[in-house]
Amino acid sequence: MASHHLVPAAALLLAFILTAPSAGQPPIGQFCDSSANFTANSTYQANIRLLNATLPKNASSSPNLFATGTVGTLPDIVYALALCRGDTSAANCTRCVTTAFQDAQQRCPYNRDATVFYDPCALRFSNQNFLSSTDDGGNVLAYVNVQNVSAPAKVFDAAVGALINATAVYAATNSSRRFATGEKGLGNFDKTNPKIYGLAQCTPDMAPADCRTCLQGIIAMTAKGFSGKKGGQVRGLRCSYRYEQYQFFNGPSLLQLPEPSPALAPSPSPAPANMTPLPSRGGSKSNGAARILAITLPIVAAILASIAICLCLRRKKSKPVRKASVSYPTNPEDIESIESLILDLSTLRAATNNFDESNKLGEGGFGIVYKGILPGDEEIAVKRLSQSSRQGIEELKNELVLVAKLQHKNLVRLVGVCLEEHEKLLVYEYMPNKSLDTILFDPDRSSQLDWGSRFRIVNGIARGLQYLHEDSQLKIIHRDLKASNVLLDSEFIPKISDFGLARLFDSDQSKDVTNRVVGTYGYMSPEYAMRGAYSIKSDVFSFGVLILEIVTGRRNSVSYDSEQSVDLLSLVWEHWTMGTIVEIMDSSMTSHSPGDQMLKCIHIGLLCVQENPADRPLMSVVTVLLSSSTVSLQAPSRPAFCIEKSGANDSDIHTEPYRGNSESTSRSPMSPNEVSITELEPR
Incomplete structure (x- = not known):
């Protein structure tokens, strides 16, 4: 059975220093497989020492700071892999891999299969031929800085997602190194820390598609746990990524992404700084924060849903019932966004001159589109569904709820909706150059x-x-x-x-x-x-x-x-x-x-x-x-x-x-x- 250890939060701070580990400095984490052991002074141990003498130099002398090695014959054959981070110097790479060999034997005593991670390097040796596979084999560590960002969480998360995805594809297509760094500005959303920095890396022997798949897998695995947090990293033997609100890597960024578009979002409350490990794919237990969230989030959601239902019932009692009305969801944000879009039929009739033929923009299977002008001279396109159209109230409601929550300069803006009498009308911003x-x-x-x-x-x-x-x-x-x-x-x-x-x-x-x-x-x-x-x-x-x-x-x-x-x-x-x-x-x-x-x-x-x-x-x-x-x-x-x-x-x-x-x-x-x-x- 493999045992998996995560280091204390204080020790993780050492991972932020991009220098080779000194003697006695613990690694970020390690995986020890105690199901197969060797004895002291055995042939297997001698083979590990032979790899220790050659692999650090081979990795540091390689243009991509990567090396694999195999020594011995069955049953004492040893396979090994070492990878240093792409911005690490050759000297630091040599020291890090050398220290990793020593640490692996001390922290996983007499285990035939051991993996250790430092910030600038990773090492694994095993009696199993893992070199033929591009899978991390479950040996993945995930850490998050639990301090909340000062920028709106959804803006920050979107920026992190764009940056990590961009650096991931750059790494996958960087045929010589499978390594990428990048930065993305946050504009006015965070004036204290106006940028985020990211890094992605795969082992250079991976094909572009394998690198992409590996990175996408670990990104998806931790996306929720990193939401709204200032920093996070996932370390695997085959692929890794990391982001921070400070430049943690050496040299200029290989990618520079534009700032996010303006958007409104509530600012999260600040939390005390603390570096907390997330659950690893290798089987570590969930941390306390995750358990608290798992318990409290459903309760909060239930309370909000109850409040929303009560609000709907009150409004239903206080307002006259229309012949056709929109059925609101129970999310308060959806209620507000949809109610703000409801337009009176009389307003739209006046805007289109009672749907006059001269204002007709076009016609399709759904019905006719008319040009109109709202009070304030706002030009609109009114889509009037015909009675014969198979578009129904439920379909309209689905699109309405969806589009009302989407705000982007490259998406058409929904101005309003009207469901009165027998009319089904959707109102969009007018596009003078059409389609x-x-x-x-x-x-x-x-x-x-x-x-x-x-x-x-x-x-x-x-x-x-x-x-x-x-x-x-x-x-x-x-x-x-x-x-x-x-x-x-x-x-x-x-x-x-x-x-x-x-x-x-x-x-x-x-x-x-x-x-x-x-x-x-x-x-x-x-x-x-x-x-x-x-x-x-x-x-x-x-x-x-x-x-x-x-x-x-x-x-x-x-x-x-x-x-x-x-x-x-x-x-x-x-x-x-x-x-x-x-x-x-x-x-x-x-x-x-x-x-x-x-x-x-x-x-x-x-x-x-x-x-x-x-x-x-x-x-x-x-x-x-x-x-x-x-x-x-x-x-x-x-x-x-x-x-x-x-x-x-x-x-x-x-x-x-x-x-x-x-x-x-x-x-x-x-x-x-x-x-x-x-x-x-x-x-």
Whole structure:
């Protein structure tokens, strides 16, 4: 049975000093497997000493400060691995690994399998061949600084998430070292500690995909425990990450991320500084704080829910009952946000001149969209669901609760809702440049979008999706991202719209499966179209298609060469492999456009449409790739090709994948303002 030890909080402070451990200084932690032992002066011990004589020098002399070794034959063979942190000097690496060998034998006396962690290095030796595996084997230590941040917790957590994800992908793509450091500003949210710093590392022998998987696993494992805390780190033999509000690593940051967008959030109460270990994957017991939270949080939630229900009952008694009203959730924040969005029917009739035909912006299967002007000269787009529309009150309520809580410059803003008499009305901010497809695919208007505008649109869509997937307090899968669902304001800033098909995920949920597939042909990922499996990587696939459309100016669902290429992905891949990709870039853009930037976008688009969801990058990774000129991109494989439905052109679908049949939804031309909600199923 393996025994796992976590050092006291006071000892952990030593981990913050980036120098080699001195004699007698304890490690951050160790794992000792007492199930198999050796005897003093045995062949096994002699083999450990041989490794101790060679491995420290081999690691420090390696460009990536990493070394493995094997000595002896069965049954006394010893396998060992040593890794020093990427910013450590060679001399410190030598001293640290040497000390680690000594400590491992003292703290795990006569154990054949031992692992020790110092801040600048990690070491494991074993009689089992763990070198052939890239798994940490459960030997993971997690520590958190329990002092609360002074910035709003949700803003800080989002910034940490963006930084850690960015450094993780940089480490995975850094082929020579598998190491990355980064920093992200907090702006005015924390003037005392205006930045956070992060570090991610894998062993250099890992493939990029394995490094990414390893880091994502330990990041997900500790995300909740680190919420709102000033610092935290997870140490594994194969991969590690750490973040702090001070620069704890040597040298300049390899990545510099922009400050977070302004947002409102309550400030957490300060707590006394104390470095507390979180539970390790190896089996350590939960700390006291975790147990307290586990007990108190459900009680607090129950009390808040009871208060909210009482408030709802009081309001119901004091207000006249309407013929149609919104059923409120029991979350007080949801109640406030939804009530502030309710608009009177008389107000909307006046704003649209009683839904006059002259104010009609467009029409779709849902009904008609009208332009209106509210008191104060605010321009709006009013979506009036027709009586024949299959959109119901429950579906409207789901979208309303969802969109009301999303605030981002690259998401369309919901102005209000009206459910009076027989009307079902959704009111959005007005987008004067309508939807992206109305300009991008119009031969007469596409020249309005020069490369600078298109690149800003790509970046804006990426940031909006990152917010939905990773940075907002909710985790949203859009499921219907396409050019007609991206609206453009007067300055061509993109706004993602139409959350009718969106799904809300739990923070620890990674995917789901439905037997009723809804969405748009050409933008659907293969796993969703064929098996009904969807995740944030499904949206990434749609985003990849959208990038290729923006760069080439071509719809994904049109056949250009009946003999060779039946869809945009096939066409792009064909030219990519032949080295003639420039030939299919939109000719309406000026000849002075930066070709290298266009090529990078094509490259990122191809990475996003890989057949295996695990091979597609996270949106936080995409935003880093778009903004960085130093991160190298891995070569894409042949993308997944979605079979185009005969005669379909950007059409919505509803399919039963397990029965092998599909049915195209009959619909009118989409609204030029594209603020429609497509048919959805209740969550």
